[in-house]
Amino acid sequence: MIHNFTITSINHILSLTAKLTLDPKLFLLESYYSGRMAQHNSSKSNAAQTVHQVPGFGSEEMERIAEHTFQRYTLPSKRKLGKGVAMVWFRNDLRILDNEVLYKAWVSSEVVLPVYFLDPRLFATTHHFGFPKTGALRAQFLMDCLADLKKSLMKRGLNLLIQNGKPEEILPSLAKAYGVHTVYAQKETCSEELYVEKLVSQALRESGTKLELIWGCTMYHIDDLPFSSKSLPDVYTQFRKSVESKSVVRGCIKIPTSLGPPPNVGDWGCIPEITSLELRQEKVSKGMAFVGGESAALSRVNEYFWKKDLLRTYKVTRNGMLGPNYSTKFSPWLASGSLSPRFIYEEVKRYERERESNDSTYWVLFELIWRDYFRFLSIKEGNSLFQVGGPRKVQTTWSQDRVLFDAWKDGQTGYPLIDANMKELSTTGFMSNRGRQIVCSFLVRDMGIDWRMGAEWFETCLLDYDPCSNYGNWTYGAGNIPQYSVLFAEFLHYLFAFPIWSRDVMSTMIKWSDYFIGVGNDPREDRYFSIPKQAQNYDPEGEFVAYWLPQLRALPKEKRHFPGMLYIKPIVALKFGNKKPVDNRTMAPGTRRVSTEVNKWKSHRGKRMQ
Numbered sequence: 368m369i370h371n372f373t374i375t376s377i378n379h380i381l382s383l384t385a386k387l388t389l390d391p392k393l394f395l396l397e398s399y400y401s402g403r404m405a406q407h408n409s410s411k412s413n414a415a416q417t418v419h420q421v422p423g424f425g426s427e428e429m430e431r432i433a434e435h436t437f438q439r440y441t442l443p444s445k446r447k448l449g450k451g452v453a454m455v456w457f458r459n460d461l462r463i464l465d466n467e468v469l470y471k472a473w474v475s476s477e478v479v480l481p482v483y484f485l486d487p488r489l490f491a492t493t494h495h496f497g498f499p500k501t502g503a504l505r506a507q508f509l510m511d512c513l514a515d516l517k518k519s520l521m522k523r524g525l526n527l528l529i530q531n532g533k534p535e536e537i538l539p540s541l542a543k544a545y546g547v548h549t550v551y552a553q554k555e556t557c558s559e560e561l562y563v564e565k566l567v568s569q570a571l572r573e574s575g576t577k578l579e580l581i582w583g584c585t586m587y588h589i590d591d592l593p594f595s596s597k598s599l600p601d602v603y604t605q606f607r608k609s610v611e612s613k614s615v616v617r618g619c620i621k622i623p624t625s626l627g628p629p630p631n632v633g634d635w636g637c638i639p640e641i642t643s644l645e646l647r648q649e650k651v652s653k654g655m656a657f658v659g660g661e662s663a664a665l666s667r668v669n670e671y672f673w674k675k676d677l678l679r680t681y682k683v684t685r686n687g688m689l690g691p692n693y694s695t696k697f698s699p700w701l702a703s704g705s706l707s708p709r710f711i712y713e714e715v716k717r718y719e720r721e722r723e724s725n726d727s728t729y730w731v732l733f734e735l736i737w738r739d740y741f742r743f744l745s746i747k748e749g750n751s752l753f754q755v756g757g758p759r760k761v762q763t764t765w766s767q768d769r770v771l772f773d774a775w776k777d778g779q780t781g782y783p784l785i786d787a788n789m790k791e792l793s794t795t796g797f798m799s800n801r802g803r804q805i806v807c808s809f810l811v812r813d814m815g816i817d818w819r820m821g822a823e824w825f826e827t828c829l830l831d832y833d834p835c836s837n838y839g840n841w842t843y844g845a846g847n848i849p850q851y852s853v854l855f856a857e858f859l860h861y862l863f864a865f866p867i868w869s870r871d872v873m874s875t876m877i878k879w880s881d882y883f884i885g886v887g888n889d890p891r892e893d894r895y896f897s898i899p900k901q902a903q904n905y906d907p908e909g910e911f912v913a914y915w916l917p918q919l920r921a922l923p924k925e926k927r928h929f930p931g932m933l934y935i936k937p938i939v940a941l942k943f944g945n946k947k948p949v950d951n952r953t954m955a956p957g958t959r960r961v962s963t964e965v966n967k968w969k970s971h972r973g974k975r976m977q
C-alpha cells in the first residue's frame with residue numbers, strides 16, 4: 368500500500384522530527400517512530416500535491432518486517448572467545464544484518480562499544496564550488512538511519528554512542544577511557560575517507576589501540592575478485608563476466624541474538640536535529656519521501672520483491688521516471704549502508720527459487736555489479752575520478768558560467784524534461800537513472816559546463832550520494848572514461864561469440880563504426896542524449912513533466928515537452944537540435960535554435976544520440 372499524504376502532514380512530521388531528542392530508553396525511540404508514522408498514516412490523499420512514502424508501510428509494519436527478516440538471519444548462540452572491549456566505529460555501514468564489522472567486534476571481545484561520529488567535515492562544503500557537502504534531505508535521512516540503528520542495537524542489549532566531532536580527535540580518548548583493544552570499521556576507498564582513516568590510525572597508534580578496517584560495501588568481496596583491484600578491467604562487461612564466472616557472492620553475516628552486555632556509558636548522546644548541523648529543515652512537498660534506516664530498507668526489499676511482485680518486470684520498467692514502482696529505489700539505503708547488497712542478492716535468489724527466474728530478476732544483480740564496478744574503479748583510478756580530465760586525462764575547456772549552471776540546478780532551463788528532473792532532485796533528493804543521464808548530458812554537452820559542477824550539486828542533493836557511483840557515472844557521462852575501448856572490447860567479444868555471417872553482427876558492426884570515428888574527438892560529443900528522443904521514448908504522454916511542472920498539464924500531451932511561448936524560453940539551443948551541431952559555448956544565453964515541433968523529433972540528428 369502506498370501512503371499518500373499532504374504537505375501539512377509532512378510539515379508535522381518534520382517539526383516532530385525537529386523536536387526529537389533521543390533518550391537511551393527505548394520507549395522514547397518507540398514514540399519517535401510511532402509519532403512520525405502516525406502522521407504518515409493519518410493523512411489523506413489530497414489532489415496533485417501528493418507524497419509517496421518509500422516504502423509504503425507504517426512504522427509497526429516496517430518493524431515487523433525487519434524483525435521477521437532478522438529472525439531468518441539469527442546466529443544460533445555461540446560461545447565467544449574474545450576478551451576485553453572492542454569498538455565499532457560505524458561509518459557507511461549503518462545496519463546490523465550482514466555487518467562484518469559488528470560481528471568481528473562482537474566475537475573478539477566481551478563488551479562492544481558502538482560509536483557514530485557526526486564529523487563536521489561531512490557538513491562542510493564541496494571541494495571546488497562550495498555547495499553544502501550534505502544537503503538537508505540527506506542529513507535527515509542519515510538521522511533516521513541512526514535512530515533506527517540505535518533502536519536495533521538497544522533491542523539486542525547495546526546502544527549507539529553519538530559523538531559530535533572528528534573521529535581522530537575523539538577516538539583515542541574514548542579508547543583509553545574504555546580500555547578498547549581494537550577499533551573495527553568499514554574500509555573506504557576515496558581520498559577524503561582514506562585521509563580520515565590515516566589520521567585515526569596514527570592517533571590510535573599513540574594510544575596503543577589497533578584499527579582494523581574491514582571490507583563491506585560491495586556485493587562481491589574484494590578478496591574474491593579474480594584480479595587485483597589495481598588491474599581491474601577498463602571495460603565493465605569484462606569485469607562483470609569475469610566476476611560472474613570466477614567469483615562467488617559470500618553469504619550474509621548473521622546477527623547474534625544478544626550483543627550485550629553494554630559498556631557502562633553515562634550519556635549515549637542524542638540524534639541531533641539537523642538545524643544543529645546548520646542545515647535548514649526541508650519538507651518533501653511532493654514526489655517520494657524516503658524513510659531512512661535498516662527497518663525501512665528491509666521493508667522496501669519486501670515491498671518491491673514480495674508484496675508488489677515488481678521484481679518480475681524490473682528490466683522492462685527500470686527506465687521509468689515517475690513514482691516509486693518503476694525501479695527498486697534501494698540506492699539511498701545502499702549508500703548509507705543500511706542495506707547490504709549481499710542481502711539483496713540472497714533475496715533475488717530466493718525469489719528465483721520460489722517465484723520466477725527471468726531477465727528482470729537477473730538485471731537487478733547486473734545493476735549491482737555496476738555499483739561494485741565503480742567502487743573498485745575508485746581504487747584503481749584514485750583521485751583521477753574526481754579530476755576534470757577524469758582517468759583519461761582529457762584536455763577540454765569547460766565553461767563555469769553561473770547563469771547557465773543556476774538555470775540547470777534550479778530547473779529553469781526552458782526544457783521541461785531537464786527542469787522536471789532537476790525539480791524532483793531538489794524537492795526529494797532522488798532522480799531516476801534515466802533522468803540523471805539526461806540532465807548530465809544536457810549540462811555537459813548542450814551547455815558545455817564543467818561536469819564537476821553537476822557532480823558536486825548531485826553530491827549535495829542525492830539521498831543516495833556515493834562518491835564512487837556519483838563521480839564514476841559523471842566521468843563516464845562526461846566522456847572521461849575510455850569508451851572507445853569499451854566498444855572495441857564489446858566488438859571483439861561479439862566477433863568471437865557469433866559467426867561472422869550473422870546478420871546481427873553485420874548490423875552491429877555498422878552501428879559501431881560510428882563510435883570508432885569519434886576516437887580522439889571532443890568527449891562532449893560522446894553519449895549525447897537527445898532530449899526530443901528521450902522525451903518520446905521515456906515520457907511520451909508528458910506525464911512526468913506535467914507532474915513536476917503542473918502548468919504544463921493543461922497543454923495537449925504532444926506539446927508538453929516543447930511548449931514554445933507557453934513556457935520559459937530555452938536558455939541554450941540543443942547541440943544537435945538542428946541538422947548541424949552547434950557549439951553552445953559560442954552562443955549567447957537565451958539564443959534559441961531548437962525545434963519545438965514534436966513531428967520534427969525524428970529529424971534530430973546527433974552523433975551517438977541515445
Ligand SMILES: Cc1cc2nc3c(=O)[nH]c(=O)nc-3n(C[C@H](O)[C@H](O)[C@H](O)COP(=O)(O)OP(=O)(O)OC[C@H]3O[C@@H](n4cnc5c(N)ncnc54)[C@H](O)[C@@H]3O)c2cc1C
Nearest residue numbers: 694695696697698734735738800803831832833836837840
Ligand atoms: C550522473 C549520475 C550520477 C549518479 N550518482 C549516483 C550516486 O551518487 N549514488 C548511487 O547509488 N547511484 C548513482 N547513480 C546511479 C543510478 O542512477 C542510481 O543508482 C539509481 O538511479 C538508483 O535508483 P534505484 O535504486 O531505483 O536503481 P535500480 O535501477 O533499481 O538499480 C538497483 C541498484 O543498482 C545500482 N545501480 C543501478 N544503476 C547504477 C549505476 N549506473 N551506477 C552504479 N550503481 C547503479 C544501485 O545501487 C541501485 O540501487 C548515478 C547515475 C548517474 C547517471
Ligand SMILES: Nc1ncnc2c1ncn2[C@@H]1O[C@H](COP(=O)(O)OP(=O)(O)OP(=O)(O)O)[C@@H](O)[C@H]1O
Nearest residue numbers: 493494495557558559560750751753754826833834
Ligand atoms: N568521498 C569523497 N567525496 C567527494 N569528493 C571526494 C571524496 N574523496 C575525494 N574526493 C575529491 O578528490 C579530490 C582530491 O583529489 P586531488 O588531491 O587530485 O584534488 P586537489 O588537488 O585537491 O584538487 P585541485 O587541485 O583541483 O584543487 C578532491 O576534489 C576531493 O574533494
